[in-house]
Amino acid sequence: xxxxxxxxxxxxxxxxxxxxxxxxxxxxxxxxxxxxxxxxxxxxxxxxxxxxxxxxxxxxxxxxxxxxxxxxxxxxxxxxxxxxxxxxxxxxxxxxxxxxxxxxxxxxxxxxxxxxxxxxxxxxxxxxxxxxxxxxxxxxxxxxxxxxxxxxxxxxxxxxxxxxxxxxxxxxxxxxxxxxxxxxxxxxxxxxxxxxxxxxxxxxxxxxxxxxxxxxxxxxxxxxxxxxxxxxxxxxxxxxxxxxxxxxxxxxxxxxxxxxxxxxxxxxxxxxxxxxxxxxxxxxxxxxxxxxxxxxxxxxxxxxxxxxxxxxxxxxxxxxxxxxxxxxxxxxxxxxxxxxx
Amino acid sequence: xxxxxxxxxxxxxxxxxxxxxxxxxxxxxxxxxxxxxxxxxxxxxxxxxxxxxxxxxxxxxxxxxxxxxxxxxxxxxxxxxxxxxxxxxxxxxxxxxxxxxxxxxxxxxxxxxxxxxxxxxxxxxxxxxxxxxxxxxxxxxxxxxxxxxxxxxxxxxxxxxxxxxxxxxxxxxxxxxxxxxxxxxxxxxxxxxxxxxxxxxxxxxxxxxxxxxxxxxxxxxxxxxxxxxxxxxxxxxxxxxxxxxxxxxxxxxxxxxxxxxxxxxxxxxxxxxxxxxxxxxxxxxxxxxxxxxxxxxxxxxxxxxxxxxxxxxxxxxxxxxxxxxxxxxxxxxxxxxxxxx
DNA sequence: TATCGCTACGAAAACGTTATCGACATCGAT
DNA sequence: ATCGATGTCGATAACGTTTTCGTAGCGATA
Numbered sequence: 001x002x003x004x005x006x007x008x009x010x011x012x013x014x015x016x017x018x019x020x021x022x023x024x025x026x027x028x029x030x031x032x033x034x035x036x037x038x039x040x041x042x043x044x045x046x047x048x049x050x051x052x053x054x055x056x057x058x059x060x061x062x063x064x065x066x067x068x069x070x071x072x073x074x075x076x077x078x079x080x081x082x083x084x085x086x087x088x089x090x091x092x093x094x095x096x097x098x099x100x101x102x103x104x105x106x107x108x109x110x111x112x113x114x115x116x117x118x119x120x121x122x123x124x125x126x127x128x129x130x131x132x133x134x135x136x137x138x139x140x141x142x143x144x145x146x147x148x149x150x151x152x153x154x155x156x157x158x159x160x161x162x163x164x165x166x167x168x169x170x171x172x173x174x175x176x177x178x179x180x181x182x183x184x185x186x187x188x189x190x191x192x193x194x195x196x197x198x199x200x201x202x203x204x205x206x207x208x209x210x211x212x213x214x215x216x217x218x219x220x221x222x223x224x225x226x227x228x229x230x231x232x233x234x235x236x237x238x239x240x241x242x243x244x245x246x247x248x249x250x251x252x253x254x255x256x257x258x259x260x261x262x263x264x265x266x267x268x269x270x271x272x273x274x275x276x277x278x279x280x281x282x283x284x285x286x287x288x289x290x291x292x293x294x295x296x297x298x299x300x301x302x303x304x305x306x307x308x309x310x311x312x313x314x315x316x317x318x319x320x321x322x323x324x325x326x327x328x329x330x331x332x333x334x335x336x337x338x339x340x341x
Numbered sequence: 342x343x344x345x346x347x348x349x350x351x352x353x354x355x356x357x358x359x360x361x362x363x364x365x366x367x368x369x370x371x372x373x374x375x376x377x378x379x380x381x382x383x384x385x386x387x388x389x390x391x392x393x394x395x396x397x398x399x400x401x402x403x404x405x406x407x408x409x410x411x412x413x414x415x416x417x418x419x420x421x422x423x424x425x426x427x428x429x430x431x432x433x434x435x436x437x438x439x440x441x442x443x444x445x446x447x448x449x450x451x452x453x454x455x456x457x458x459x460x461x462x463x464x465x466x467x468x469x470x471x472x473x474x475x476x477x478x479x480x481x482x483x484x485x486x487x488x489x490x491x492x493x494x495x496x497x498x499x500x501x502x503x504x505x506x507x508x509x510x511x512x513x514x515x516x517x518x519x520x521x522x523x524x525x526x527x528x529x530x531x532x533x534x535x536x537x538x539x540x541x542x543x544x545x546x547x548x549x550x551x552x553x554x555x556x557x558x559x560x561x562x563x564x565x566x567x568x569x570x571x572x573x574x575x576x577x578x579x580x581x582x583x584x585x586x587x588x589x590x591x592x593x594x595x596x597x598x599x600x601x602x603x604x605x606x607x608x609x610x611x612x613x614x615x616x617x618x619x620x621x622x623x624x625x626x627x628x629x630x631x632x633x634x635x636x637x638x639x640x641x642x643x644x645x646x647x648x649x650x651x652x653x654x655x656x657x658x659x660x661x662x663x664x665x666x667x668x669x670x671x672x673x674x675x676x677x678x679x680x681x682x
Numbered sequence: 683t684a685t686c687g688c689t690a691c692g693a694a695a696a697c698g699t700t701a702t703c704g705a706c707a708t709c710g711a712t
Numbered sequence: 713a714t715c716g717a718t719g720t721c722g723a724t725a726a727c728g729t730t731t732t733c734g735t736a737g738c739g740a741t742a
């Protein structure tokens with residue numbers, strides 16, 4: 001740890017004590033006024049409120065939290081600010097307004113790999129003190145042991161031992177693959193996500209099953225892992241498209257790798273969708289803007305965020321075990337990146 | 342305020358007292374061990390550390406903060422999670438790693454209008470307690486009075502009385518307009534941002550001056566305010582393109598309104614860039630993906646974010662008044678949405 | 683042996699809140 | 713007049729840390 005010391009400006013925060021002194025009452029009374037508790041005369045309330053306004057007093061979140069163990073803040077941990085998380089963030093951020101809670105976001109900063117377990121550390125540091133509950137949008141598993149209610153979004157670690165909300169990854173992959181089959185494609189490549197992620201496994205299952213139902217069988221030679229990131233996808237996509245007998249269509253397990261695939265196709269002089277059909281997964285905003293626009297599977301990301309908030313609030317209110325696993329439907333979005341063979 | 346009470350799980354946080362009791366020392370000693378302070382024997386340190394690991398103790402950020410007024414956390418307030426803020430977030434999030442600080446993001450949730458002053462309230466609530474410093478990415482002005490160092494990114498309120506980092510909006514707008522002029526356009530429409538924002542004013546100035554330098558004069562009939570959002574831009578853009586003598590090119594003051602403009606053009610059966618040239622501002626990731634890809638002015642958003650945290654950290658360390666206003670250069674990015682008349 | 687200096691440790695006071703509970707009025711009813 | 717009820721308010725103990733400062737131990741020096 002770096003040893004920093006901060007000579008701060010000589011500004012002094014106005015505390016509840018200042019208000020009390022100025023208003024000529026005790027801190028207890030001021031606290032009551034602030035929290036609208038019973039037992040203070042109308043005249044007093046008015047006077048105290050006036051002083052509060054005059055002094056511009058704002059109660060210290062920290063002190064309040066320390067004492068009451070209640071902050072009305074829920075934290076959301078995202079691994080990184082990529083399109084998917086950002087959409088989730090929008091959803092939560094919208095759902096939170098008017099709920100009486102506030103939202104605080106923390107990002108691991110994309111330091112995947114080296115710093116394993118940061119989610120756990122953060123959860124532990126923040127919980128019981130700074131936040132009343134948390135939403136996890138992190139790829140790696142966070143086992144239980146948190147001291148606050150937690151709900152996971154798209155729990156990449158599988159049906160975890162905590163409440164979750166996710167989308168129907170399996171059906172979505174089914175939809176995507178069937179779409180390609182319906183277009184007449186038979187050699188369909190697959191660009192998977194990180195194999196340790198549950199969503200990636202489910203999407204691969206969907207791909208397999210769809211093929212089998214069509215009387216085909218998944219060919220390992222046509223399958224690569226694309227790592228859910230644009231730049232990670234170009235290598236594997238390149239391999240696929242350089243095959244002696246390349247696929248006529250590729251199902252990429254998320255939009256970012258689909259974009260990467262289209263980059264590679266362009267680079268190789270292949271036209272999408274004329275020479276190659278591409279379908280993605282997620283329907284991030286970007287996917288509608290590409291040339292051609294990407295056919296993909298929609299995940300209602302913003303709704304996932306808002307459902308997570310609802311779930312968490314129910315949990316925090318102790319409303320006993322509501323539906324503990326919300327799964328939202330996925331749907332095919334046909335755009336320009338797919339075409340009959 | 343809703344009156345919520347939370348019957349929480351009977352989980353008890355392990356506190357420093359627990360550690361102290363288990364290790365058979367005082368809390369003071371444990372605190373010293375945690376913070377690596379001088380005055381504790383090697384054997385004791387070792388034993389305490391062992392207990393800490395065993396119990397899985399994590400110090401409470403809140404209590405620590407309350408006492409020491411130091412959290413090593415810097416807060417970043419964004420108005421909303423739109424592409425611009427998100428890029429900034431990425432930049433800050435990257436720059437923060439390894440600095441010894443942590444990043445906590447808060448979003449106003451897009452409740453512009455009604456809830457004016459939330460930034461101020463939040464700053465006040467968080468500062469002095471939860472965060473050691475703050476970065477503001479909010480459109481409306483936040484006057485001083487904060488009790489912690491603050492730096493503003495793209496301070497829409499003009500050269501504020503606080504350290505800022507922004508991009509050279511004026512030159513950027515100059516570049517964009519000159520580019521259109523060079524292509525032979527003479528009737529150039531302008532879609533401005535919110536008139537109360539400094540960046541919007543500067544971009545409009547750039548537009549005007551570029552025209553004047555070319556011996557032209559800005560025609561109010563060709564200027565509309567587009568509000569920096571995609572859906573807000575469609576109305577004004579529609580007006581512009583329905584003019585008896587419509588412009589042959591439009592300079593939109595940010596990428597989002599440029600996208601809106603292209604939507605309208607498409608709807609009207611106009612081809613971009615054949616019938617209409619469009620240039621945006623910001624160079625958000627989306628702008629490279631549109632059809633055609635958008636010619637725009639690059640703002641180094643991630644760098645702006647990272648410079649902001651550098652600046653803030655210097656401020657917090659008390660390194661006296663370093664460069665207090667960082668302005669980063671803008672550059673034209675020529676893509677497919679512009680063409681000679 | 684008395685004194686000193688040093689190290690290792692603990693007692694206790696903060697930090698700014700909230701919550702409990704007792705004190706003191708005031709007042710209507712007996 | 714006395715009593716209880718009711719309505720206002722304030723002392724004070726927490727909450728989990730950090731930090732200051734005092735003190736006990738102890739070997740070395742005078």
